[in-house]
Amino acid sequence: MRNILTSKNILITAILLAFFAATQFAISQAILPPFFTLNLMLICIYIILSVSLNLINGFTGQFSIGHAGFMSVGAYFSAIITVKLAPKIAPLIPLADPKPVLLLIGLILGAIIAGLTGFLIGLPTLRLKGDYLAIATLGFGEIVRIVFLNSDYLGRASGLIVPKSASWPWFFFIMVISVIIIKNFVTSTHGRACISIRENEIAAEAMGINTTRYKVMAFSIGALFAGLAGGLYANYMFIIQPMTFGFLKSFDILVMVVLGGMGSITGSIVGAIMMTFISAALADYPQWRLVITAVLLVVMMLFRPQGLLGNKELSLNFLGKKGGRNGAA
Amino acid sequence: MELLKTEKLSKVFGGLKAVADFEIYLNQGELVGLIGPNGAGKTTVFNLLTGVYEPSEGVILFEGKNVAGLKPYQVTQRGMARTFQNIRLFSDLSVKDNVKIAYHQHTSYGVASAIFRLPGFYRGEKEFEDKAQELLKIFKLDDKRDEIAKNLPYGEQRRLEIARAMAAQPKLLLLDEPAAGMNPQETHELMEMISWIRKEFNLTILLIEHDMSLVMGVCERIYVLDYGTIIADGAPAEIKANPKVIEAYLGEEVH
Numbered sequence: 220m221r222n223i224l225t226s227k228n229i230l231i232t233a234i235l236l237a238f239f240a241a242t243q244f245a246i247s248q249a250i251l252p253p254f255f256t257l258n259l260m261l262i263c264i265y266i267i268l269s270v271s272l273n274l275i276n277g278f279t280g281q282f283s284i285g286h287a288g289f290m291s292v293g294a295y296f297s298a299i300i301t302v303k304l305a306p307k308i309a310p311l312i313p314l315a316d317p318k319p320v321l322l323l324i325g326l327i328l329g330a331i332i333a334g335l336t337g338f339l340i341g342l343p344t345l346r347l348k349g350d351y352l353a354i355a356t357l358g359f360g361e362i363v364r365i366v367f368l369n370s371d372y373l374g375r376a377s378g379l380i381v382p383k384s385a386s387w388p389w390f391f392f393i394m395v396i397s398v399i400i401i402k403n404f405v406t407s408t409h410g411r412a413c414i415s416i417r418e419n420e421i422a423a424e425a426m427g428i429n430t431t432r433y434k435v436m437a438f439s440i441g442a443l444f445a446g447l448a449g450g451l452y453a454n455y456m457f458i459i460q461p462m463t464f465g466f467l468k469s470f471d472i473l474v475m476v477v478l479g480g481m482g483s484i485t486g487s488i489v490g491a492i493m494m495t496f497i498s499a500a501l502a503d504y505p506q507w508r509l510v511i512t513a514v515l516l517v518v519m520m521l522f523r524p525q526g527l528l529g530n531k532e533l534s535l536n537f538l539g540k541k542g543g544r545n546g547a548a
Numbered sequence: 549m550e551l552l553k554t555e556k557l558s559k560v561f562g563g564l565k566a567v568a569d570f571e572i573y574l575n576q577g578e579l580v581g582l583i584g585p586n587g588a589g590k591t592t593v594f595n596l597l598t599g600v601y602e603p604s605e606g607v608i609l610f611e612g613k614n615v616a617g618l619k620p621y622q623v624t625q626r627g628m629a630r631t632f633q634n635i636r637l638f639s640d641l642s643v644k645d646n647v648k649i650a651y652h653q654h655t656s657y658g659v660a661s662a663i664f665r666l667p668g669f670y671r672g673e674k675e676f677e678d679k680a681q682e683l684l685k686i687f688k689l690d691d692k693r694d695e696i697a698k699n700l701p702y703g704e705q706r707r708l709e710i711a712r713a714m715a716a717q718p719k720l721l722l723l724d725e726p727a728a729g730m731n732p733q734e735t736h737e738l739m740e741m742i743s744w745i746r747k748e749f750n751l752t753i754l755l756i757e758h759d760m761s762l763v764m765g766v767c768e769r770i771y772v773l774d775y776g777t778i779i780a781d782g783a784p785a786e787i788k789a790n791p792k793v794i795e796a797y798l799g800e801e802v803h
Contacts, residue, residue, distance in 0.1 A: 223665060400663050407662030407669065408648070408655050408676065411641075415649045418638035425598060425632075427624035427653035427716050436659075530640065 271444035277481035280417025285356030291464035293446025297329035333446020378460030480526030557606035581767035650715035
């Protein structure tokens with residue numbers, strides 16, 4: 220246990236808890252404007268999405284642009300639990316308010332099905348490299364969207380109405396847990412195996428790394444967390460429609476990853492926060508949002524092609540060497 | 549005892565027979581050289597042995613079992629590790645991480661231990677750390693352990709590549725032109741190191757080299773490859789005197 224309880228980890232936990240207490244208080248007392256609250260929730264969703272996409276694109280070096288597809292799988296399957304099957308499941312839950320349990324089941328199921336989808340899509344497509352993989356994942360995203368678009372059970376183009384049951388603690392803690400899990404994966408020997416594939420696939424294979432296994436593993440874990448984010452999204456936004464999860468959504472997530480730095484978890488977090496703020500600031504001029512995103516990307520590629528943080532991580536190590544050895548955050 | 553033996557090993561690319569009826573054997577503990585002029589098929593042979601290419605024909609017996617058709621990582625897990633002619637390090641990673649990745653196949657903890665930081669994770673990582681440190685010390689790279697691999701001088705990159713291959717804990721080490729691009733001083737040191745690790749780890753080594761004088765110095769037996777077939781084999785002195793070898797390297801004598 221001594222390894223986990225480093226001064227750095229304690230400090231990070233304290234900061235996170237303080238931030239949570241402050242925001243939770245502000246939200247519950249309705250001090251924060253609703254628009255600001257909404258964006259806090261969105262930031263959590265986008266952090267999960269961009270960090271999980273970074274696991275695939277940045278760490279393992281497999282260029283996927285179908286992340287919104289996995290997000291929609293998670294969104295729809297969690298909604299099936301919390302909306303469609305709720306009347307059947309709710310009586311089985313021996314609690315006065317079965318909603319949180321329903322939500323939990325929905326989120327877990329949505330994430331697992333998204334992860335399984337990732338596994339099934341990853342097995343054949345991860346043989347492809349570079350542009351070809353990108354095109355295949357793009358195609359997957361569109362297929363998922365069109366399946367939902369044509370499903371009577373899921374409401375076709377008008378989508379599903381989902382009661383709002385996820386609240387700020389759900390968003391905040393699920394985001395923190397997701398980031399910790401992905402960070403722990405990446406900084407282990409299994410993460411190093413993934414990174415070695417990005418660095419040099421032939422050498423990785425020659426050093427005894429089962430590259431197919433690790434590519435599929437990274438892809439499935441990434442898809443699983445995208446599904447989790449989709450579930451949170453569905454249970455807060457009141458309505459989910461196939462068009463929400465189109466190519467542009469995948470592109471948004473990709474921009475966050477590239478902007479923050481491929482191969483940097485803290486970079487993805489910064490990217491997600493930045494892009495959400497930019498979108499929010501331009502909420503009154505939606506036609507300018509894409510223009511500004513594009514300009515930002517062009518400028519970025521010219522002056523800092525590796526992204527804001529490159530493959531480095533923001534860290535608290537400057538606070539002293541104590542305990543900085545094990546955690547790389 | 550024969551550690552490696554190939555029978556009628558061939559590789560065809562379209563209409564080109566890159567390697568034809570290639571037959572060699574390596575006894576346990578031997579240091580054998582494979583030489584030949586440019587384009588003779590030396591690296592193709594390595595790629596066949598390590599599973600990068602699937603042989604068109606023939607068998608590769610490693611410890612008596614056929615490894616032809618296995619994937620490269622499976623071949624490595626059986627105990628055959630290699631270096632590359634054009635260095636293939638994990639160039640954006642630290643020297644230490646390069647070595648740790650090769651230890652991965654002997655990994656001692658699972659994904660769940662990693663994600664939930666169970667005690668197994670810390671035990672495993674400590675083991676990785678200690679093993680990597682030990683190995684880097686042997687290769688005199690321990691003072692550069694945190695340096696990014698691509699920032700190392702050329703000679704040290706070559707050395708790191710061999711260190712990384714050793715981390716895979718091979719029984720047979722395949723070295724593809726390890727001295728390419730090195731100056732005579734560096735080459736000399738490298739050769740001494742190869743002889744030393746061979747004794748220290750009881751290793752069998754197959755060495756591709758361009759530089760004849762160098763191979764003659766360290767190898768016990770030499771195979772000469774030209775146009776994908778073996779044209780001569782034997783002790784260095786025999787090879788030096790073999791008219792076929794001289795012809796392959798220098799061209800036919802004009803009458």
